[in-house]
Amino acid sequence: MTDIGSLKVKTGLAEMLKGGVIMDVTTPEQAIIAEEAGACAVMALERVPSDIRAEGGVARMADPTIIQSIMAVVSIPVMAKARIGHFVEARILEALGADYIDESEVLTPADDSYHIDKHDFKVPFVCGCRNLGEALRRIGEGAAMIRTKGEPGTGNVVEAVRHMRTVMSEIRALTLMPKEELMSAAKNMGAPYDLVLYIAEHGKLPVVNFAAGGIATPADAALMMQLGCDGIFVGSGIFKSGDPKARAKAIVLATTHFKDAKMLAEISKGLGQAMSGIEISTLKDSERMQDRGW
Amino acid sequence: MKKRVGVLALQGAFREHRQVLERLGCEVIEVRTISDLEGIHGLIIPGGESTTIGKLLQINEMGEKIKELGTQDLPIFGTCAGMIVLSKTIIDSNQYRLNLMDTVVERNAFGRQVASFETELHVPAMGPNPLPAVFIRAPYLREVAPNVGILAEYEGKIVFARQGNLLASAFHPELTPDLRVHKYFLAMIDEH
Numbered sequence: 179m180t181d182i183g184s185l186k187v188k189t190g191l192a193e194m195l196k197g198g199v200i201m202d203v204t205t206p207e208q209a210i211i212a213e214e215a216g217a218c219a220v221m222a223l224e225r226v227p228s229d230i231r232a233e234g235g236v237a238r239m240a241d242p243t244i245i246q247s248i249m250a251v252v253s254i255p256v257m258a259k260a261r262i263g264h265f266v267e268a269r270i271l272e273a274l275g276a277d278y279i280d281e282s283e284v285l286t287p288a289d290d291s292y293h294i295d296k297h298d299f300k301v302p303f304v305c306g307c308r309n310l311g312e313a314l315r316r317i318g319e320g321a322a323m324i325r326t327k328g329e330p331g332t333g334n335v336v337e338a339v340r341h342m343r344t345v346m347s348e349i350r351a352l353t354l355m356p357k358e359e360l361m362s363a364a365k366n367m368g369a370p371y372d373l374v375l376y377i378a379e380h381g382k383l384p385v386v387n388f389a390a391g392g393i394a395t396p397a398d399a400a401l402m403m404q405l406g407c408d409g410i411f412v413g414s415g416i417f418k419s420g421d422p423k424a425r426a427k428a429i430v431l432a433t434t435h436f437k438d439a440k441m442l443a444e445i446s447k448g449l450g451q452a453m454s455g456i457e458i459s460t461l462k463d464s465e466r467m468q469d470r471g472w
Numbered sequence: 473m474k475k476r477v478g479v480l481a482l483q484g485a486f487r488e489h490r491q492v493l494e495r496l497g498c499e500v501i502e503v504r505t506i507s508d509l510e511g512i513h514g515l516i517i518p519g520g521e522s523t524t525i526g527k528l529l530q531i532n533e534m535g536e537k538i539k540e541l542g543t544q545d546l547p548i549f550g551t552c553a554g555m556i557v558l559s560k561t562i563i564d565s566n567q568y569r570l571n572l573m574d575t576v577v578e579r580n581a582f583g584r585q586v587a588s589f590e591t592e593l594h595v596p597a598m599g600p601n602p603l604p605a606v607f608i609r610a611p612y613l614r615e616v617a618p619n620v621g622i623l624a625e626y627e628g629k630i631v632f633a634r635q636g637n638l639l640a641s642a643f644h645p646e647l648t649p650d651l652r653v654h655k656y657f658l659a660m661i662d663e664h
Contacts, residue, residue: 180591187588190608190647194519194552197483216527218483218520253565253579254521255609277585277609300586434482434528435504 183300188322191255191278191302192386195219195323195409199399199430200388202226202413204244206251212416215426219255219278221411222248227284227331228414228453231465237285239267242274249275257304262471263289272301278323279303281316283470284330284413291472296320306390308341308468310348310377311367317385318370324383326407327468328391331414333455335392335401337468342389342405352378391468394419394452396432396445403436420450475661478503478512480538482528484520484553488646492654506537514547514661517554519608519644522579525553526568535570542572547637547664549657555640556611563614573635574617581612581629581642593643595624595632598652605631605643612642637664 181187198218203209204226212220224240225233239260249256255277260267262281267288271279281294283306296303297320305316306327313324326345328338348367355363355378364374376384389402390411399410410433412426419425428445435441463469477493479486481502490500493516501508503515515538517525529535542548542558550558557570559577582589588609592602603624613630616622624632631642639660645653 180589182589183586184590186590186606186647187585187608190606190644191585191588193485193488193647194521194608196485196487196520197481198521198524213523216483216524218524249584254523255585272586275584275586302585430524430527431531438504 185322188302189385192304192323195255195388196386197409197434199410199412199426199433200257201416201426202411203248203417206247208417208422209248209252211423212426213252213254215423216430217254217426218409219257220248220252221257221259221280221413222276223259226414226417227467228333228418229331230284231331239264239271239285242270245271245274245276259285260294261285262287263292263294265294268294268299268301268303272299276301281305281321283327283467287470293319293472296322304388306468306471307345309344309367310352311369312471313345313383313387314367314369314373314377317373317383321385323386323388325388325390325411327471328389328393329458329461330391330467332392332458332461333394333415333418333453334458335394335398336458338389338391338393338402339405341391341468342402342407345387346406349377349381349383353381393429394455396428396442396449399429399432400436400442403433409433415453418453420452425449425452474499475513475658476501476511477658477661478509478515480515480517480525480554482520483524484518485644485646486518489516489518489551492646492651496651496654496658498658506532506534509537509541512546514549514657515541516657517548517550517557518646519552519554522553522556523567525557529557529570530568535568539570539572542570542638545637545664547639547657547660548572549639549641551641551644551646552608552610555613555642558638558640559613573633573638573640574620575613575633575635575640576615577611578614579611580609582607582610585609591626593624593626593631597623598656603652604648604650605645606647607631607643610642613640
């Protein structure tokens, strides 16, 4: 009785990624730098979020050639992004052997009402969230891992912080509610009742929760870890900085030693220029990636 | 006396090992720096990414300290990435390793994530009941020296082995409710 692609092995891979950094890469050379720096996985992309933001247009799944060329050079898991609701892009990524699919708001949504039925796949999915209701809807659809959305491609951590704090405080609130209040809570946050009951009982999400969207420095990574996430996604923050090798390594170290301020001080030294960031209030509504997803 | 068991907490599924060990009445130390290794009776190297864990072990020579403790008979149990890190030979890789077990390990030996699976293993040392086993991008031991005892195989591949004070599994006992593997490791601590 061998069971391939069960929920346990899907969520299990995310458990193995904990305490690690997943880095966006667009070329095999960048993937090797990421692995050398100690990344626990890479996200294979055609463009990093800040370039998608700058260039505009429709952002889609990467060319399979890019994903395969990256899979060929690293031994760590390779993730790839599909558009929200685009289950055919997801099937293609699954056929390519991607280790995880990010149904991602960084790409232009393919469906303005529905996400992918992720239970129907052998490959696990990670999805973004801004609050607990959104996280539980995605888990209900079969996501085996959750990440905060933040605001991708900005190098500004404020939205990631807001989303992580929101999720954590909503979890704490559920654990304090008497049982009769939980159905209304489920209705109000638009979340499946069984998952609301799970949170109320366990005080944590049933899957791993990473931080993403705006992390640019080792201190940012440690901040998110201290706020209670399980690990870190860094998108544009590494390869849009002055010294990607040094910064990648520093963010890996900061994610492990996130409570050790003395070590963080050492880690943060001499990393060159961080990516230049964007103040969130200067973004037009149409430029806010975090609002994509239903 | 309560056993003090360290769980290497650089990266990976260290929390799950912690929970199992606490359920079994151990005092658990999350090991992030060399000083955390002081006074422990055993050490678990969890699943995670073996290249990442290897990089982080090189900081402040923590890996060398663990290696020294391992050669001085400290019981060490490696799961998945831990099995890789314990082995002397890693096929097609020059990544950092502790070089403790006389084993040849192959990484991602069952395929990529889409091939990850759950199964049951026959493990005579754990009694007659089958042992649930979760394999995630798992390695296996392609060769072992005569001084390494084979505890379990899956489809002819060695997935669980012991060499004196060292124990290695390709699968994740910390992800299932069956406590026998951790109990076995605690019994190894009692012997040493």
